[in-house]
Amino acid sequence: MISILRMGEDSEHDAKFDVERPNGFPEYLFLLTKTRGRFFVNGEWKEFPAGCAVLFLPGQAQRYHASQIEQNYCDSWMHFKSDTAILDRSFPFGEPIPLRGNKASEFNSLFHIICLKFYGVSQSRESILAHLVETLLLMASDENDSKNMPEIYNRLVELRREIYARPSMEWQIPEMAKRLCISTGYLHASWKSFFSTSCIADVIASRIAYAQSLLSSSAISISSVAERCGYSNPEHFIRQFKGAVKMTPAQWRRKFTKKS
Secondary structure (H helix, E strand, O other), rough: EEEEEEEEEEEEEEEEEEEEEEEOOOOEEEEEOOEEEEEEEEEEEEEEEEEEEEEEOOOOOEEEEEEEOOOEEEEEEEEEEEEOOOOOOOOOOOEEEEEOOOOOHHHHHHHHHHHHOOOOOOOOOOHHHHHHHHHHHHHHHHHHHOOOOHHHHHHHHHHHHHHHHHOOOOOOOOHHHHOOOOOOHHHHHHHHHHHHOHHHHHHHHHHHHHHHHHHHHHOOOOOHHHHHOOOOHHHHHHHHHHHHOOOHHHHHHHHHHHOO
């Protein structure tokens, strides 16, 4: 199990900040950089942007310092141990992984939750911390695996999230493409490549999923369900619902009610 030994958020240092630990620490060290920094990676010094995740192995050499561009260096840090090996050996231990888009915010939010739980007291504290740190590490691994993804990928993921969060919107391909500053053809091709489905199919899937939730948890009319799911024509909604679920909305509701 993973156990945190010590940790801190937003530790600030001046421009002279310089770390050189030839033998590292006897435990793992995880960093989230908040400013630019220079790290010694694969035999050479490299400049990395703010918003990177770094994981050092126990005993691994650690060499990093403030960027010459910045007037300070800031990071959040965590020392932890584990009674089992973590991540795959192909993971770039000691090498900063840039967190693109809103990923840095996601990592910082999770790290903040971990920090609050670490300094708090609860009956399940150790178990919760172990699972949260494991999640953080898996997120770092996932970021490393996706680092060669084109820049458009994260913007498509964010748009897809919004589609499922707001199924009642009148999602139109030209407007979606314009919003991402890409052509409709590129939008179609990229969506299919990344998500193995089409943009329109995702819009329909989001509406059908929301309709299923409404039908199984409320007594509102079928036409009201259709309207809430972005359909101006109830008959069109019924046809699409039946095509996706293999039964009408009314049949779905009766089946769910019967099971309940």
